[in-house]
Amino acid sequence: MRFDHVGIATRDADTLADLFGTLFDAPVAHRETFDGLDVTFLDLGNGYLELLEPLDDEGEGAIPRYLDREGPGIHHVALETPDVAAALDTAREHGVALVDETPRPGAWGHEVAFLHPKSTGGVLVEFVEH
Numbered sequence: 001m002r003f004d005h006v007g008i009a010t011r012d013a014d015t016l017a018d019l020f021g022t023l024f025d026a027p028v029a030h031r032e033t034f035d036g037l038d039v040t041f042l043d044l045g046n047g048y049l050e051l052l053e054p055l056d057d058e059g060e061g062a063i064p065r066y067l068d069r070e071g072p073g074i075h076h077v078a079l080e081t082p083d084v085a086a087a088l089d090t091a092r093e094h095g096v097a098l099v100d101e102t103p104r105p106g107a108w109g110h111e112v113a114f115l116h117p118k119s120t121g122g123v124l125v126e127f128v129e130h
Contacts, residue, residue, distance in 0.1 A: 001087070004053065004080040005048035009063050010072045011090045013040045013053035020049055030108050036061050037109045050078070050107070076114070078126040082108055084111045087127045103129065 010016050029043035040051040054064045081087040084103040099114035106112030111129040
C-alpha cells in the first residue's frame with residue numbers, strides 16, 4: 001500500500017482549491033459531482049488532496065454530518081491498494097471494525113472501502129483501488 005490522498009471536508013472547495021493550489025503548487029487533477037458532493041482532487045505529485053464540499057447544506061451524508069459536528073478539516077486518510085476486497089479481508093482477520101463490508105464505487109471511478117475509526121486510533125481510513 002501507499003499513500004493516495006487525504007480527504008478534507010469543506011464548505012468552500014473553490015476557495016480552498018485556489019489557496020492550496022497557490023501554496024503547494026497543486027493543480028486541480030480532477031473534479032466531479034459525486035454522491036451529493038463537489039469533489040476536487042489537487043495533485044501534490046506524490047498524492048492528492050481531496051476537497052469534499054456538500055452540494056446542499058441541508059443534505060444527508062457523511063460529509064454534511066461531519067461538517068455539522070466537527071467543522072471543516074481533515075476527514076480521512078486514503079491508502080491505495082491493488083485489491084480493496086483483500087485489504088478488507090486482512091483488516092477483518094485482525095479484528096478491525098469496518099464501515100464497508102465490501103468495496104463500493106467511489107469518486108474518480110475508484111473502488112473504495114472504509115475502516116471504522118474506533119479500530120484505527122480515531123482515524124477514518126479509506127482503501128482505494130485505482
